[in-house]
Amino acid sequence: MAKLGLFLVKAGAQHDFRPVATAEDRVAPGWRVSLTRPYELAGKSGARYRYVALEEERFLPPAGANFVIAKMSKEGPTVVYAGETDNLASQTWREALDKARAAYGEAAILTRLNVTRAVREAERCDLIEQHQPPMNAGA
Numbered sequence: 001m002a003k004l005g006l007f008l009v010k011a012g013a014q015h016d017f018r019p020v021a022t023a024e025d026r027v028a029p030g031w032r033v034s035l036t037r038p039y040e041l042a043g044k045s046g047a048r049y050r051y052v053a054l055e056e057e058r059f060l061p062p063a064g065a066n067f068v069i070a071k072m073s074k075e076g077p078t079v080v081y082a083g084e085t086d087n088l089a090s091q092t093w094r095e096a097l098d099k100a101r102a103a104y105g106e107a108a109i110l111t112r113l114n115v116t117r118a119v120r121e122a123e124r125c126d127l128i129e130q131h132q133p134p135m136n137a138g139a
Contacts, residue, residue: 043126
């Protein structure tokens, strides 16, 4: 058994107790923290794609992205629609989200930024083949 020298040991009363701060405690007043959980969706090819929930009220980047509209449960997302857009900020996904909410109740939109159209389209097709989203049927 190893012994610690006296210079390595401090009495417990000498330590300052500081509770661990939460992420919200470290944010400047007037700002808020968004910690979104990533969801992995597998395509028919076996590729795995990491999506995060989109906060509709936040600033949306004017970038190309894939998106899925999903019913959320504790088991994870169930894809009801898969799409892609050249500009996430243009909100071309809004109509599909409104239709999904009318048909399925609470639905969430999950996004993944992808710059090139070819990559976005291949990913969208891969997810549709695997998940067979009902809102993509016949498209």
